[in-house]
Amino acid sequence: MVRVLALVSMLSSSLAWAQGPIVGDVEGGAFRPFPLAVPVVRGDAATAGAAKTVTQVLRADLEMSGAFQLLDDRSFLDSDGTTPDAMRFADWQNVGAQGVVKAQLSTTGGALSLALYAYEVAAQKTVLDKKLSGAVDDVRGLAHAAADEVFRAFTGEPGPFRSKIAVVKKVQGEKHVFVVDVDGEGARQVTRGGGLNLLPSWSPDGRSLLFTSYRFDNPDLFEQPVDGGLAKPLSRRPGLNTGGKVSPDGTKIAVTLSQDGNSELYLLDRGGGVMKRLTDQWGIDTSPSWSPDGSQLAFVSSRSGHPDIYVMASSGGAAKRLTFKGEYNQTPAFSPRGTHVAFTARDERNAFDIFVVNLTTNELKRITQGQGNNEEPSFSPNGRLLVFTTTRNKSRQLVVANLDGTKQTVLSASMGEHTSPAWGPFIR
Template structure:
């Protein structure tokens, strides 16, 4: 067991080294995120998104952002890619649009209300049913146009597909250039990058609070791993855990009142819970092996975690009150070496990384049936994170020797690669819905 523990620690160390190669923002890191979409399939919903009238008043095009959002969803294809606009007043010619191959139509206009302030109006029509589905009027400043466009795309998804869109959610990840590390926050498409934390020492394991207002992460700025909770709006942060040894792997409870963390303060790494203000530390596992990478279940009743208690690392589940309340039960059986558990927001799926002949590959497990499938054919996948609607998994992969972000649908059919030219981008975490 000691030999295996050394091997497992060696693996964790190598994973850590990989995760550390990721934050820092020089001028090239401020460049636009490149997005490549593949494998979206043939059965896409044809929608005509027309350029908004008087959009030339804006410093950037909201129409282009809406089109890009809908394309990235994997559900839509835009039938009108030009610069033509369509009136958002009156009723469209449904037969004409149907003949042009559109099942839905988006039109809009822009009105400048004052210096740097605009009202963006949009309407959505169901061409097949020959009816209006309503729309939105959004007041936006010139520097907040992306948020307005994302909100419109989310409304289109909701009205046409009946599910909440994720374009207004945010990502956190770490970029490394040279010897500088930065934790950054971006829109869900990887654009509009904002710096949250800048350090000459590594930053790893960002984890969003359920309300999307805070991010917990591990910083090495004191030359040892310390867990911080960072309030994004103010920049204020508190050291959540600075125990002896390693402080790692923070994960929020669904109500935001607690975090599960991994500590080695008493020797071997074990799972603890701690209040969000840093009080009330409680040990949850008491084994003699390695227990790490905790994740709360969607209902908050359980904690999933990685442990080598059975030999090789696998995923286990225990009561959120600790394994003394309900003993840990093994969850993964399909592969011999499994790490990085992540639970979907609806609690139905478990994403994880499996070592398949030396290749680290993203898998998804149906917790009800026990069926597991590979979502990628990768060799160096890391850090899975579910989108707020549970439809996609964000992760890190290697392309051409550089780390990039990727997102794959839970059925494996649609994939997106997000990269910043010249930068290593790793350790992603997908934020929650913002009310």
């Protein structure tokens, strides 16, 4: 558990935010990553090992975001102090740093305490002055919390680094749902038994996961608390009960059922009762994804003759087709900002890649190309990043990428076969 112990809000920081975030949205050809220096976190003999870990994780998180260009620590000397009165801004400006992050790690009452500072160099302003506390056995969690704070200080948006990713992994011939950190570390198995447990999705509060399981020899929909407890059946109707997604307000579930012989979209209440059938087409309708306000659903339909991405009102009705290129488009994911839909498409080489469509401009961006098969995108809770699977290194690993694909990080901890990543909500 990581806690914010104290916050000193500097006047200069307030003035900086009145002028808007320092680092803008990571989209468009004009964007350039913000040059940021992150010196080694300082500590004493008792915290030296933990300080090294915090440094490594903090740097990796910020680099992975694509918002920052971290300066090589061999290019500067960290000879000034950590606090505002000890900063020598001219020295940092001379090495090309536009921002600097400083931290001091200590132990207090059996817990770790991190004094965290961030500075805008040209304006000589303090944009972050906080103290974080974490358990001595959760150093990485403390580092992820620090990365969240730094990200917010420079972008004005919450960071995603303390959130979790649900993913399916092979375990001794079975497939189970795991929860991992955003860097792929800290894998923890959630499901037990059932043989095949697939297609996880999060409840809006992050406390439970929906998934499809074959534990009763049929693809049935279940829900299970993330932190333990029994899996509860939500839908065990004949045929498919797959792709269940809870609405943003937590009151409904969009799901694919084939109880009437064809794969169609339905709304269920939170207990699994049918509220409404949403589609009635000759083709297959599947893979629903909620818009952040709950008013729309993106989904896959073969009504055009092959799988394409559509959007319709979550109450049903006419659907708008989003994809007109390619003959196999699948696994749509609505951005938490409501501005984009990411999806998987098969190209002319029969390779699968990740695409993102802007719902306002209809602009289509290709995120991956010539990097093996890339599938099943899911947005970070702040909408700035995607996680998806890739075969670029033979095994199916996880990748975190920004929305134009210029920064892609293969999570080295995700060796082995991984499928169906689902990025969870913010940790409150």
